[in-house]
Amino acid sequence: MTFTERELNAYVEQELPKSVPEGIREPKLELGSGMATGSALIDFLKLEHSAGSPPNWIMRQLLQGEHPVTVTARIATANGRATVDVQSVAISGVTIEGRLLDYLIRNYLHAYYPDAKVGQPFDMSYRIDRVDVQPARVDVFLRK
Numbered sequence: 001m002t003f004t005e006r007e008l009n010a011y012v013e014q015e016l017p018k019s020v021p022e023g024i025r026e027p028k029l030e031l032g033s034g035m036a037t038g039s040a041l042i043d044f045l046k047l048e049h050s051a052g053s054p055p056n057w058i059m060r061q062l063l064q065g066e067h068p069v070t071v072t073a074r075i076a077t078a079n080g081r082a083t084v085d086v087q088s089v090a091i092s093g094v095t096i097e098g099r100l101l102d103y104l105i106r107n108y109l110h111a112y113y114p115d116a117k118v119g120q121p122f123d124m125s126y127r128i129d130r131v132d133v134q135p136a137r138v139d140v141f142l143r144k
Helices: 005-019 044-050 057-063 098-112
Strands: 002-004 024-032 035-043 066-078 081-091 094-096 128-134 137-142
Touching (some): 002 005, 005 024, 066 128, 081 098
Antiparallel strands (some): 002 137, 024 035, 035 066, 066 081, 081 094
């Protein structure tokens, strides 16, 4: 099965509000060879509010308003397993990589999404054997 970048963007735009009702606008996915870049306007305070955990005063001051956020990840798949390695995150033009990125993934992403698998293999569902990410499309191969 092949999904175009346009189809995936339409899917994300339709499904994202079901899991994150407020705090993210204008999501966009760009595909490359073995990589994907997602971007959106994110209001971190609204995100935290919808997750049920109000931020402290300092964090409210730092995170106030919408921020353009871009996440770039490398995606590797084989034999029904996938690994997603986040390469960088840019918030309002400031790029975060390396140890600081690892810290944010451990202490922010995993705090809200404890089942998220970043940098470690996980089993893919729906009999998916592998996913080939290419510029402008994703090819999905199913196990027999």
